[in-house]
Amino acid sequence: MQHHEKRRDEKRRDEEQPLSGGNVSGGVVRVGDTVRRPAGPWTPAVHALLDHLHEAGFRAAPRPLGIDDRGREVLTFAPGEVVWPGRFSLLEPPQRLARVARLVRDFHDAVEGFMPPPDARWQALVPAEGADIIAHHDLAPWNLVVGGEDEWAFIDWDAAGPGSRLWDVAYAAHGFIPLSADPAWQRTDAAGRLRSFADAYGLDEAERRDLVPLLSRRTRSMHDFLRDRTARGNQPWATLWAEGHGDTWRNDTAYIEEREEQWLSALLAGGG
Template identity: 40%
Template structure:
């Protein structure tokens, strides 16, 4: 369990200490997409969605100022509470609440989103597009155990569809991955029932369940291209991920999906 508490001016990202906590705030350098992301976060606050940071402005070093969301994040290897069915269902509910809140957001004229992202056809909303275990803050739930409370790190947010954001989330949390690339406690999991559990908790429509696996295949292909592009153009952590085998992991996930498609589809659209 990784507790997100820290003293003043401690770095979250060791690369040039780009992201730091300053008291009750988080600071990171402004990017071209930051004003658009700030507009989204301001909208979420205005409509009463509590599961995201608040924008407080820009400091004298041209760093965005966001509220620090108190809670815990799941350190790797993921603990049992982070991969439980209860967590998966609660995450689906949190993502649905975020989507419902974001649906009424109108991006500002000339909005810019993170480079390297491929635009979706007929986007429905601005999605998070990076709901990884590192980007979910947990707080104690009704039973006392940690449950998803908030989403953080909206730097990859962009116009997309509900289904595409669902698939991106399931890629990490079901997970849609070859067992060799999953966290230890995920390796023996039966993924089909977990896909069904998430979709049920989210309330995903039947027509979208029919399209989920094809969308996952599209998402993997785009992820391969986007990761390679960011590695070549941005370098840094993206280049390290690529050198560390990110492309191979994406390819293995696609092959695993192809091999298990019929079984997964039965769980998604079959009757109880």
């Protein structure tokens, strides 16, 4: 009896379970304590990045385990719940928003000494302003897994590539505060949350001043990216455009631009 139960347990561990976390996650499955994802020309560079982060002591990212017999990349599974769209309340307490900002800062500090492989290839989906680090480029609620107190992790690193700290921070602020034109997500305390995010990350005054106009430019870049990829017929971006995501990014851009003085006032009131 015990022998049969052991075989059933092993079979369950080997079964592929589709994962819905992340923004675009087609073909991503869980197998036991691992995640299998479609690999691409960028995968070796991304794995080198993730190895570096773990060697530098940054644990809020999956660890690469190579390529499986079907040519898929293998990563450690991050236990917990993806924040977006139904679990945003996980970040409601101010100290949890601050923790996200500190995780972003910890990643940026850990990646500072990373030397990409000489033949590194990156996806570089959205052209970045500046290139002082290898950035994540998609630090957002749909890519944050909240587990136990020591088990928070950013996932979906396949879009990593040259970028800047502020480029990542501007994108993260849009998603985690959030800076949204949608009445369902718009926050009356958005300016205060932006200040708290900047404080927890540790932005100085010059960086806060630079961040304000970057907030709308980074948001607009997503609208332009979806528009351009849709014009070429590229998937899954054309589907996202058809579903109205382009309108969302455009409306959020206008919302952010109209309130730049409010953001700056709050950021400078927060010190630096």
